[in-house]
Amino acid sequence: MFDRLAETVIKHPKAIVLIWAAILLLASPFMAKVLLDPSGVLSYDMTSSSSEGSESVRGLEILADTEYFYSDGSGMDTVLVVECADSAEYDGITLFGNDLEDALQRHYGQEGGEEKVALVSAGFFSKSGGYPGIVIFAISFSDSVKPSGEVEVLRGIVSETQSEGGYTLSTYLTGQSAISHDTEAGAMEDVKRIDPFSILLVLLLIGLFFRSVISATTPPLTIGVAYGVVLAAIYGLSHFMEIYYITSTIVLVSMLGAGCDYCIFIIARYREERKTGKTHEDSLRESVRWAGESITISGIAVVIGFGVMAFCSFSVISAMGIVLAAGIVFALIAALTLIPSIISILGERMFWPSRLSTYSEGSKTMKGWYGKMSRAGARYFANSARFSMKHAGAIVAAVVLITIPLGYVAATHTTSYDMIATMPSGEAKDGVNQIVEHADGGMLMPTYVLLEVDGEIAEIREDAITIPDEGSLGVLTWTSSEVYDPYVLASNTLAAKMMDDAEEAGNHNISGVWTIAGWEMLVKTAGSTEEALELLPESVRDYVREIVDIDDLAWMYLTGGKYTKANAIDYIVNYAYGSISKYHDGHQYIKLTVLMSDEPMSQTSMGTVTLVKASVNDYMATATAFSASYVTGQVVAMYDVS
Template identity: 25%
Template sequence: MFARLGRVVVHHPWKVIGLWVVAIVAVLASAPEFSSTTDQSAFLPSHYESIQAMKLQEKAFPQNSAPAALIVVARQDGAPLSEADSASVLATSTELAGEHVKGVTGVHATPPSENRLIQVIAVQMDKVTNPADKTQGDAVKELREQLKQRVEGTELKAGITGLAASTLDQTESSEKGMAIIGIATIVLILVLLLVIFRSPVIALLPIVVIGAISGTVGGLIAMAAKAFDLEMDTSVNSILLVVLFGVGTDYILFLMFRYRERLRAGEDPKTAMVSAVARVGEAITSAAAAVIIAFMALVLSSLGMFRALGPALAIAVAVALVAGLTLVPAVVSLLGTKVFWPSKAWRNEPKSARFGAIGNAMGRRPGLFAAVSGGVLVLLSVLAIGFNPTFDLSSGSTSDASESVVYNKELLKGMPAGATQPSDVLLHSPGGALTADQLADFRAALVQVPGVGQVGQPQLSGDKTIADFQVTLTDAPESDAALDTVAGPLRDIAHAAAPEGTTSVVGGITSVYVDFKDAMNHDYKIVFPVAAILIMIVLALLLRSLVAPWYLMASVFLGFGATLGATVLVFQHFQGNSGLIFTMPVIMYLFVVALGTDYNILMVARLREEAQEGRSPREAAALSLRHTGPTVAAAGIILAGTFASMMLAGNNTLSQMGFAISVGIAIAAFVMAMFFTPALTALIGRAAWWPGRADRGKGGDPKPGKYAETYYNPEYSGVVESWSGQTWSNTGQRRE
């Protein structure tokens, strides 16, 4: 099938390129606008308590919402606010309200804090869930300008924090970070491909091709989101950028290495490209299928953000695969050997002395290689036990010098940490109006909850059947301590203290995070096993084996554990962070398990190919490492380097993601695929291919005059062999 595809593409390159141009234009012209949301509650199913509380609150208090921004005012000398200072704050509040800033629905000054170190002006804004809507961000910018003018020349200082301000600062920080990531990714790909192929043409090939198809990917994702009503998280765009360039470059690299190999075997350029597509097409397609299946398994998630992210990334990989098997061969077939210009190195077979020597050493002692590489994976995996998921992202997602961070610290001088986003406890009496005694007793119970700083007076709905108690926690709303308070004593006491005939639910952003954590733990038990089973089916079909998929998947999950352990070691133990971002296991699943399987498939596919040509298990492992090792190494360096560029963005969240993914891919390429998997295959021997017949060659048992001349001599470090169509040439020794 792939040989036929290669012939069609190579002999009709202009038609293939034309079809791609038509497809790109058609998708861009018909695709709806891509939209995403920052509202985390939009991703949770309706049965979770935080969502029930949100719906009850919207029903009873449609105009009520927590302030979108908080203007924090304090004295420059740090002294308590005087009566004159407080009057000045009230005047400022009135003046800002009179400016009628677009998107601002209310500006209200609150009394000074008990210690009078700060005074807050609460700013209500229109609710925004679409990141494309810049209303809140623009409002914060204008308020900051107005505020600066009003405190200039006074003894007061003021700044804006709260959700809207934090979101603005984080967005600006992320935009700068993504610009750095984009530039670093392109530069890295250019430099590494120049070093590997010594050709600017090949170095530019992935940039041009992937850049051309990126719009198509975005359009197809927007179509899928609209067709299936998927809620896209704002992180989709940044992840797509890295996935497209990383995976797309890998697939192009796999193809070009095999193309160069066939040219060196004496084939003309067009025949060499047909052979490259025929030989590597099945491996690339199987690898992409494993990645797509892993991504699509996320549709089983109970969280909307992952249900949408899975198909989005699957579409990106599918388009990258089709481009790698059609568009790239079409372009290269037009260029021929000029694709390597100005280098002439493609004409000469490299000695590959390093990979040849390592391969021969592994062929002699596969048990040692398996034990050492497996030991490294197990040792790092043990450290994963200390993993602590955290939702405390604000401190790491923007600069400490940003206004929202600086004035959040000022806010804490006079108010509990949870003041920026209070929780809401709603008491509901379906049978009739709530009484004053019921409200007083219930509030008294909430005040006694450990971790609760303040409990406001209840706000009653029009029919007095629903009461909203605003609860300010002593800890920051996204902190581990706040999550523990809501998940434990606050919910427990709120439920238990509800008067007979009433029910209570706890809402707010902290409650949403608590439910997120519960939903993710539920998803791990479903998504990961289903993905593993489906990937094993792909491996079984590719390798025609029921044995190999088991130890291949075992090695992949060892790689997963090792990656998580390494990340825990660096960020929790060395840097002293309280935990890793809560999505880390899913991020690693997406990139380490799914993409790391690529390298396993590439190496094992070559192992099977060598076995089909009559090699013994140890010889097949040695030669696979010699031939495929450089490809895996180059692809691993490029993909790991691409993700490592995220560490340049300047915030802890992206640093954790970049480190984990890049280290995971490096482990998958340089430990798992290059050593652990081939060494295990050599140890298991011919049983690895059961019930298939890969070890007996394409034509049955080795035939005298062909395969008998090629055999593995562990004492000879320069085994070189090539198939020229009819005979084998071999620098090894004749079998006695």
């Protein structure tokens, strides 16, 4: 095979170079898409690359299904955190929120008669109960707008609103979309630093080895051509699978390392054959035949190593394995075809400004520093070989003694899941830190427990009530108290069990669990309407208060006596807030929201996920009210990936 390859290269070197140039030209548009618009091709959300059959992914799919839930309830995707020092500043933040909402709606406009963006205050948060604290605004978009692509626009609008209104507030745009954006920006900055540094070191190393500019630049350029083809392949693969953003950086580094090594083998073997007096064609034939065989076996071994990752159940790893294996394949093909073709065309000029005589013993170069380094290297490897043969047993024993404790450390080391803590510093990360300091860190990415009900426990109607100058309201009607009471009791029992199990395990990270709650029962339990309002999440409290304050006769007129205030409040508190789904396809879901105090992906929060899963499994072993359960959310998906 390699004899035939060598003959083909010798006969048609220019054609091979032209073929590679044509392939690169065809790949250029797709390569440009990956390099210039990586967010449109690559994934920056590792949780979206979980195992397709995992419980967390199935749960996220249910949450994102608008046939069930009011909107995607998988987390606060985009939030604005504003520092608040005192009551006067709080009043200013309220005005700022109104101005910002107007600015956002002016910028994004409407779609189908509805605003494409909404700004909702989630309220004031402070662990001390007083000032200082933070005010959080949740920003949501219509389905036609991709939040991760709007981060810089949103930050610009926030800055412009501050400037025009004379505000001097400390604001942080964060949430999943902003975290993904800042991660992408940080990764691109890292690539800008890593790639030139890697290439410079490769050029320096090969340049010193061959003492040649052309020999130094040809391997990286050759692998660069292969990398361009791989980028086009990444673009194609992205239509069928999620490819994590870091993959494009890792594949370049691996291709530079392995690919340049393959190129050096070919060039070095050619040089050694020429030094023995063989002709140009014979030397090239020998280099392709013998060095080609070595690098092919080596390359296949590397491809197998990366390729087995493709069988991993988590797509982020399997996709990375496929791309890395493809990168080595293209690097190997380039080393076997493009490098010999260039050598065939250039001949001895491959080593310019040196010549073949430069490497001969007795030459001026070999008498200088280059010769001294070459001889020192030869002595080192000769001595290493003699030492290894003489003390083979001792070396093996030493390796075993070192490997055993290091292997134990690796096997028992606690894995870190904290992607947020390791992301580059930026506004999104600072916003997360503010939330952790003043509120529940887990509110940004809560953990959810979905409980499946085979039947309908609540009838939900959207836009059932029209209020002049205010818009429309939905209503929720419980099927009956005989149906409602057992499910409320069952979900509350599970919520209490999760908190109790965590406390017994010494885990104090669960700050609360929110589940379905009927308004009339909530008022009865709290003792008064005002006390019941205080139990509600602040993000819905004002909406509920507006309904409570409507005159009873006016309400009857608006609804025609069909619905009570409790029906509208239950719609807001349960369906709009995401605690219950619509009835669809024979199922309805109750969602328990587990709020954690610590940062979403910290080791403590991941440990809490383990406890929540255990509590749910233990409860479901004897429960009869629910047919299935799903522990899910962004943090749980990350847990499954890890």
